[in-house]
Amino acid sequence: MPGLAELAQYVASGLVVGGVYALIGLGFVIVYGVTRIINFAQGEFVMLGALCTVSLAARGLPLAVAVPVAVIGVGALGAALERLAIRPLRRAPALVVLIVTIGASIALRGGALIVWGTDPFALQPFSAGPPLSILGAVVVRQGVWVLAVAALVFAGLGFVFARTYAGAAVRACAINQRAARLMGIRVDRVFLGAWALSGALGALAGAVVAPITYASYDMGLMLGLKGFVAAVLGGLASPGGAIAGGFFLGVLESLAAGLISSGYKDAVAFVVLIAFCLVQVAGWLPWRVSTESSG
Amino acid sequence: MHALIAAIVLALVPVLALATGAGAQAPEPYRVGAIFSITGPGSSLGVPERDTALMLEAEVNAKGGVKGPDGRLHPLKLVIYDDASDETKAVLAAKKLIDEDRVAAIVGTTLSGTSLAIVDTVQKAEVPMVSCAAAAKIVEPAAERKWIFKTPQSDALIVGALAEHLKAKGLTRVGWLNVDYAFGQLGWIEFEKAAQKAGLTVVANEKFGQKDVDMTAQLTRVRTATPQAVVVWSIPPSASIATKNYADLGLKPPLFQSHGIGNKRYIELAGPAANGVVFPAGKLLVAEQLADNDPQRGVLLAYARDFEARYGPRNTFGGHAWDAVKLVVGAMEKAGTDRAKLRAAIESTRNFVGITGVFDFSASDHNGLDRRAVVMTEIADGQWRLAR
Numbered sequence: 001m002p003g004l005a006e007l008a009q010y011v012a013s014g015l016v017v018g019g020v021y022a023l024i025g026l027g028f029v030i031v032y033g034v035t036r037i038i039n040f041a042q043g044e045f046v047m048l049g050a051l052c053t054v055s056l057a058a059r060g061l062p063l064a065v066a067v068p069v070a071v072i073g074v075g076a077l078g079a080a081l082e083r084l085a086i087r088p089l090r091r092a093p094a095l096v097v098l099i100v101t102i103g104a105s106i107a108l109r110g111g112a113l114i115v116w117g118t119d120p121f122a123l124q125p126f127s128a129g130p131p132l133s134i135l136g137a138v139v140v141r142q143g144v145w146v147l148a149v150a151a152l153v154f155a156g157l158g159f160v161f162a163r164t165y166a167g168a169a170v171r172a173c174a175i176n177q178r179a180a181r182l183m184g185i186r187v188d189r190v191f192l193g194a195w196a197l198s199g200a201l202g203a204l205a206g207a208v209v210a211p212i213t214y215a216s217y218d219m220g221l222m223l224g225l226k227g228f229v230a231a232v233l234g235g236l237a238s239p240g241g242a243i244a245g246g247f248f249l250g251v252l253e254s255l256a257a258g259l260i261s262s263g264y265k266d267a268v269a270f271v272v273l274i275a276f277c278l279v280q281v282a283g284w285l286p287w288r289v290s291t292e293s294s295g
Numbered sequence: 296m297h298a299l300i301a302a303i304v305l306a307l308v309p310v311l312a313l314a315t316g317a318g319a320q321a322p323e324p325y326r327v328g329a330i331f332s333i334t335g336p337g338s339s340l341g342v343p344e345r346d347t348a349l350m351l352e353a354e355v356n357a358k359g360g361v362k363g364p365d366g367r368l369h370p371l372k373l374v375i376y377d378d379a380s381d382e383t384k385a386v387l388a389a390k391k392l393i394d395e396d397r398v399a400a401i402v403g404t405t406l407s408g409t410s411l412a413i414v415d416t417v418q419k420a421e422v423p424m425v426s427c428a429a430a431a432k433i434v435e436p437a438a439e440r441k442w443i444f445k446t447p448q449s450d451a452l453i454v455g456a457l458a459e460h461l462k463a464k465g466l467t468r469v470g471w472l473n474v475d476y477a478f479g480q481l482g483w484i485e486f487e488k489a490a491q492k493a494g495l496t497v498v499a500n501e502k503f504g505q506k507d508v509d510m511t512a513q514l515t516r517v518r519t520a521t522p523q524a525v526v527v528w529s530i531p532p533s534a535s536i537a538t539k540n541y542a543d544l545g546l547k548p549p550l551f552q553s554h555g556i557g558n559k560r561y562i563e564l565a566g567p568a569a570n571g572v573v574f575p576a577g578k579l580l581v582a583e584q585l586a587d588n589d590p591q592r593g594v595l596l597a598y599a600r601d602f603e604a605r606y607g608p609r610n611t612f613g614g615h616a617w618d619a620v621k622l623v624v625g626a627m628e629k630a631g632t633d634r635a636k637l638r639a640a641i642e643s644t645r646n647f648v649g650i651t652g653v654f655d656f657s658a659s660d661h662n663g664l665d666r667r668a669v670v671m672t673e674i675a676d677g678q679w680r681l682a683r
Contacts, residue, residue: 003519006515006518007515009511009512009515009544010512010515012511013509013511013512013515014512016509016510017509020508029474091600113334117342118333118334118335118338118339119338119339119342119560120339120531120532120535120537120560120564122563122564122566131543131544131545138511138543138544140543178545209508211506212509212536213508213509213532213536214532214535214536214564216532218335218336218506219506222506223508254511254512255512257501257503257512257513257516258512258513258515258516260515261502262472262475262501262502262503262513263350263475263502265503265504265507265512266504266507269417287589
């Protein structure tokens with residue numbers, strides 16, 4: 001039987017990794033919630049955010065400058081992707097758009113391979129110092145940053161969506177595009193904004209996890225998939241759900257690795273996803289996964 | 296009509312030119328294929344291998360080429376493909392090299408998994424192949440793997456050195472973690488055997504994925520088994536993450552790793568956490584500290600100097616490619632491009648002083664190395680040094 005200290009360590013490790021998944025899952029939710037598109041290039045936004053931050057920091061920029069620059073840059077890339085690749089396909093079937101996002105992810109990964117090469121890069125932690133000890137569990141300082149950023153982003157999104165005019169417009173588009181348009185909301189702009197925001201969020205996630213995971217051109221695929229699972233677990237359309245899904249997945253993986261066998265760790269995410277989909281189809285869930293297309 | 300004749304003549308011109316050109320003699324190039332993991336998870340190994348192969352190609356051609364058994368200098372032509380660390384792509388690349396590029400021999404691949412994947416194809420086509428990957432299974436049993444050779448030390452050799460070292464230090468309760476693909480799995484199979492032979496007890500056995508971002512759960516599990524030493528068998532970046540996690544968790548037992556961390560990138564990524572890590576590896580990393588009478592010293596220093604002048608810090612993987620290319624080139628000097636003769640020439644190579652070790656190939660040993668090819672290496676202040 002594992003002791004309390006070990007259990008605490010599994011949960012702590014799982015929460016940090018879960019925070020990473022949650023941040024990435026949020027990017028999926030924002031694009032899906034508004035546009036009903038699953039953006040499989042989300043993981044590549046994370047990768048670009050991480051690599052841009054590393055490169056800018058290597059040029060001597062302080063992190064307080066490097067991170068915002070990377071976030072804005074990748075946000076602009078998200079907007080450009082929407083304008084160039086997604087908008088022309090507005091009337092195309094969802095599957096076509098999905099395939100385009102997969103294509104975009106392969107292209108971004110290839111581009112990163114050319115620019116940064118294949119080696120992984122290290123980034124110094126945001127704050128130096130030995131790891132913290134909480135209830136016998138060790139948490140690296142960067143892990144606290146991950147959790148704090150996830151919390152801040154969640155709070156920020158909650159505020160914008162609930163309290164601001166722009167947030168209301170986004171919610172209106174998410175509920176019914178046609179009605180929103182009739183009410184004078186510029187749906188195109190909302191879509192563009194959603195993509196830019198998800199790019200920026202992905203980059204932020206990348207920058208904050210890079211000191212833990214290192215940054216490399218092929219980091220986006222696995223992280224993107226795990227973030228996607230987190231988003232689906234949370235119902236795909238709710239930011240709170242994605243956050244909860246991310247933490248749930250991270251802790252579950254960590255517990256599986258610690259208590260059962262580390263060989264099954266990766267299988268956990270995908271087994272949970274399949275089980276969840278079956279349960280959802282059977283209609284046993286207390287919450288709703290949005291699948292219907294609006295507009 | 297005139298147009299037709301003109302077309303025929305035009306079509307014939309290159310053919311005629313070729314025919315007379317061949318008569319007037321540039322000796323035909325010696326074509327050697329190479330498959331490396333230039334992208335994908337194995338890229339930190341595959342890139343220096345490719346760089347080394349290109350460096351050797353330029354070096355050979357600067358001297359006019361390979362002097363064949365016909366006494367003439369043949370330019371060396373390397374045809375290099377990237378298998379992206381993927382088994383399927385490695386097989387496709389091997390087929391292309393054999394069927395389309397018609398190479399005399401194949402150097403590579405980088406990883407154990409990809410090498411094992413192409414063994415059947417290469418054997419069936421009867422093309423000599425010199426792998427740069429570690430697993431002993433690639434060349435064993437030699438009687439069946441007639442066409443396959445390899446230059447890195449076999450897992451058994453490396454792991455044996457590690458087990459002896461642990462035993463000598465009195466560290467008999469050992470916790471083990473390996474990355475969950477061919478390199479780590481085969482390392483574990485060998486370690487289990489070597490540990491038994493050396494009288495070590497393995498108190499924990501954990502795995503992690505090569506793209507995992509956190510191994511603290513596995514390390515916590517290892518800690519509960521109270522080992523006297525912990526061994527992590529992987530390559531960067533996962534090996535570096537495990538090292539950092541190990542330091543963050545404050546684990547006290549000495550940390551040992553595999554020869555998979557024999558590049559500076561590992562130290563860069565793991566930072567100060569890498570200090571104190573001990574691992575078995577070839578002599579290249581500590582070439583300057585070798586005894587003056589070490590047979591490899593001269594070769595090692597020359598390669599380290601050439602490689603570092605062009606590409607940056609040395610690593611053992613480039614050395615594996617150096618050995619493989621040199622081995623093939625040496626055999627070509629005796630046997631030309633006839634694949635069967637070339638194979639026999641490789642197999643009869645003795646006392647070949649390479650980067651990885653001194654090779655003595657034979658019909659029963661297609662690796663040709665012994666225990667002298669491994670030294671225990673320690674990381675101190677971000678540098679390699681001979682472990683005491």
